[in-house]
Amino acid sequence: MxxxxxxxxxxxxxxxxxxxxxxxxxxxxxxxxxxxxxxxxxxxxxxxxxxxxxxxxxxxxxxxxxxxxxxxxxxxxxxxxxxxxxxxxxxxxxxxxxxxxxxxxxxxxxxxxxxxxxxxxxxxxxxxxxxxxxxxxxxxxxxxxxxxxxxxxxxxxxxxxxxxxxxxxxxxxxxxxxxxxxxxxxxxxxxxxxxxxxxxxxxxxxxxxxAPELDERCANETFTPQPQGAISLHPLATEQVVMMLGRPTRPHGHPDDLALRLLQAHLGVGMSSLLFRRLREDHGVAYDVGVHHPARAAAAPFVLHASSSVERARLSLRLLHQSWQELAERLLNEEDLELARAKFRGQLAHATQTTGQRAERRAQLRALGLDDAHDQRSLEQLKELDAEVLRTTAARCLQTPLLSLCGPKESLHTLAEDWRKLI
Known part of the structure; x- marks a missing residue:
């Protein structure tokens, strides 16, 4: 056998x-x-x-x-x-x-x-x-x-x-x-x-x-397109509001994937990230911020998340939406771009420190139909991704975000109205 x-x-x-x-x-x-x-x-x-x-x-x-x-x-x-x-x-x-x-x-x-x-x-x-x-x-x-x-x-x-x-x-x-x-x-x-x-x-x-070819996986999307401004509300008796704003994007290894991972690093990795600086340091409106973008065989989620007090939730939502919109409208400056590259390199290094991590990553790549040199090739391609490539990738992949909210019922209705105005 x-x-x-x-x-x-x-x-x-x-x-x-x-x-x-x-x-x-x-x-x-x-x-x-x-x-x-x-x-x-x-x-x-x-x-x-x-x-x-x-x-x-x-x-x-x-x-x-x-x-x-x-x-x-x-x-x-x-x-x-x-x-x-x-x-x-x-x-x-x-x-x-x-x-x-x-x-x-x-x-x-x-x-x-x-x-x-x-x-x-x-x-x-x-x-x-x-x-x-x-x-x-x-x-x-x-x-x-x-x-x-x-x-x-x-x-x-x-x-x-x-x-x-x-x-x-x-x-x-x-x-x-x-x-x-x-x-x-x-x-x-x-x-x-x-x-x-x-x-x-x-x-x-x-x-x-x-494993199926990446182009075929990308063509056969695993999500159903939603109307602009789609929102999901989950009332819960709590002192905070949790926000998830994003959309399904690309499979791991797709030509757009590396640019999306640099955008993830720019937005949500570390205390120097855009979301941390904007929502926590500049405005002090969020307890926790980040970006969820796992490796998937098909359309992977790209989701900005934040938790805020009820009183500051409206401003938090506006700042999250602003950060999302800017990706497709503005060019990253060279300092932010180089910092995103450094964070991406660091993430790869940290994720392969132990024998278990090394074996898991090798198995995952092969299971997704990618060759063993994928990560090394990604590192070599970093300098080819300039600010314009990231902007056009965001314009192509990060349109029509979907929003999910969890928190006190009264606050959710107010945030839903704000969301309709933003969209």
């Missing part, structure tokens, strides 16, 4: 190895009426697989002083293992078993479902999550990115082990990437194909070949 698409990243570490197995099947592939199914499946994978039940698996991992977890994202599931190199041969087969032979015992699935429902309940008390959830539904509707990976409570409540089995059978049908970083034992690689867990793992083509 073919192995996962294998990436090796030897690093001189004191006997530590990180393994990241990326499965191209995330919450964006949740079936209709079963939102939260892949997250529930992912969390259940760590509760028994192959010949190991949940107790035996916990004893094996914890007995080696290792760490094992599975996180579900919109575009995929990420199984993470960190261990000593001397234990790698004993622990690595667990990754294969989790995919090819998950046990999915009813009592363990039910336990994970209850934990997910509790997490969703906590999210309903968080104004930031409520505001972002409203923006996400406004931007993506019922599309793949229209719900939190945890799912929706009413649909999650009816899921059980039987519901997950068809999804588990599909995990090996869409390709996977296994990235190893750190001290990698030579004998481990030579014996990988002989491990029963990986012999039974059918992955088909490697993701570098199976």
């Amino acid at each position: 073919p192995l996962p698409d294998l990436i090796l990243d030897p690093v001189n570490t004191p006997g530590v190895m990180a393994a990241k197995l990326w499965i191209r099947r995330g919450s964006g592939a949740d079936p209709d009426g079963e939102r939260g199914a892949h997250q529930l499946l992912g969390s259940s994978l760590t509760r028994g697989c192959g010949p190991l039940d949940h107790l035996a698996l916990a004893d094996l991992v914890e007995g080696c002083g290792a760490g094992l977890r599975c996180d579900t994202h919109e575009d995929g599931m990420l199984i993470s293992l960190k261990c000593r190199d001397t234990d790698a041969a004993e622990l690595l087969p667990v990754l294969g078993w989790m995919l090819s032979a998950p046990q999915l015992r009813p009592e363990q699935v039910n336990l994970e479902r209850e934990l997910s429902l509790q997490a969703l309940q906590r999210q309903r008390e968080d104004p930031f999550h409520l505001a972002y959830d409203g923006w996400r539904q406004l931007a993506y509707g019922t599309g793949p990115y229209g719900h939190d990976p945890l799912g929706v409570s009413d649909e999650l409540q009816v899921l059980d082990a039987q519901s997950l089995r068809p999804l588990a059978e599909q995990l090996t049908c869409h390709g996977s990437v296994l990235a190893l970083s750190g001290t990698i034992p030579t004998e481990l690689l030579s014996g990988l194909e002989d491990m029963p867990a990986f012999q039974s793992l059918q992955t088909g083509q490697g993701l570098n070949q199976a």
Whole structure:
């Protein structure tokens, strides 16, 4: 049987190895009426697989002083293992078993479902999550990115082990990437194909070949265009107002993506960023500001966010909108542009400090259909992006922002009226 698409990243570490197995099947592939199914499946994978039940698996991992977890994202599931190199041969087969032979015992699935429902309940008390959830539904509707990976409570409540089995059978049908970083034992690689867990793992083509082309992903947008001035309101008895202003943009690796990442750095990275200086230092109207722009396989969100007191919310909204509009109307000066480049370089460096970070980034790039040299090539292209390129990219990608608000009901109605006047 073919192995996962294998990436090796030897690093001189004191006997530590990180393994990241990326499965191209995330919450964006949740079936209709079963939102939260892949997250529930992912969390259940760590509760028994192959010949190991949940107790035996916990004893094996914890007995080696290792760490094992599975996180579900919109575009995929990420199984993470960190261990000593001397234990790698004993622990690595667990990754294969989790995919090819998950046990999915009813009592363990039910336990994970209850934990997910509790997490969703906590999210309903968080104004930031409520505001972002409203923006996400406004931007993506019922599309793949229209719900939190945890799912929706009413649909999650009816899921059980039987519901997950068809999804588990599909995990090996869409390709996977296994990235190893750190001290990698030579004998481990030579014996990988002989491990029963990986012999039974059918992955088909490697993701570098199976992933759709970026142009095709961009053409097939995952969001529904909204009318100008679209807004989502979420009343909540709280002392603050949370604002999310933005729109879906481009996939990671699209020709416009690098310019958008420089704009993200300019707007929201660090205390020298435009939003921090304008909303906090110059006007003192916001508790927290930032920009959310994750790497996605399709139209990624580009969202400015801020939290403010009720009394200063109206000014905060005007300043957020002003900052958004200026991107397409004004040229960045050379000092701000060079600072954005430096921040982008710093972000890449900080995101690849540990073996786990290095392995995860390599797996993510390959899973998105990008080559291993993507980040280095992005660094080399920075100087080609001048202020005019950033302005035209903003004019092309950052039009018609969508707004989501969470806070006291009376304040939301006033802000909605202000928003209609701004638009």
